[in-house]
Amino acid sequence: MSDIHHEDVHSHVKTYIKVFVALAVGTLITVLASNFHLGIVVGIIVALIIATVKGSLVAAFFMHLSAERKPIYWVLILTATFVVVMVGLIMFARQDQQGSQQGIFAVPQGHVPAHHAETPEEAHKE
């Protein structure tokens, strides 16, 4: 974007105004949609879809990601990968906490824990 020419800036400004209108309308739609008791799952999906569209507009046009150099995209791909891994690990841990027998942290049947959970009083007696 640093190599943008003077005459291109005018067309960019028009785009910025259009994106602003889209973001404002998106915000109002989000608020209106939350009033229509859509249920938990549908309500969350609708709100997050609108937020994702608005966020993409900001990233693509205001942050110039629609026409950026390759190293920036590689940085973002790497970041997205790490976010997915982080969220995935947290979700797996959550599944394990619930005692589910599914997931990579599931405890095998018949497995004897290495440590007994002791109360402070029991530990003190020993």
Place this chain on the structure above:
Amino acid sequence: MSTAIEIPYNSTERPDTGLYNAKLGVWLFLASEVMLFGALFSTYVLLRTGADTWENGAQIGLSIPLATINTLVLIISSVTMVMSWASLKMKSLGRYKFYMGLTILCGVVFLIIKGFEYAHKFENGIWPSTSTFMAIYFTMTGLHGLHVIGGLLVNSYLWGPGSKMWQTDPERFTNRIEVAGLYWHFVDLVWIFLFPTLYLLPGK
């Protein structure tokens, strides 16, 4: 007898990356910010899925009208920020000062409205320790507010004393505004997700 060392590639692009150094540096910083806020959003999901009940923001007194106004204020500030950069591309320092001034004003308005919201909570005895929802609400909006303050400090410097660089090295100054804008747009982007997550999502 001191020799000033020229920092390379702060106005011209590096041949290997095709970017000036500040832009790549800010994007790497924003990548770390994505991880920070990503961790907090994951925490929100973990707390919400692990709770038997979860409040809806409006039901416990969060003001949707004020948050909607704040969302629009931040969106306007993003437009004025990018317009300030475009003004420098069109060689107009006066228009830059006007748009950057509006950006700073929007940031201040955002913080004032947020301050009203916080004050209202505290007056009603609502603190981070009140509930899990309020704990994550204050953590996420508080951290976001700190980012707004940080952006305001940088933008104010670039509006005031920092703008002298326009006279000596206009290309480098324009690049500074672009990377400051990248940060400011990221702060706006985070709020775009915070707003529905904390204020609008249905409870359970």
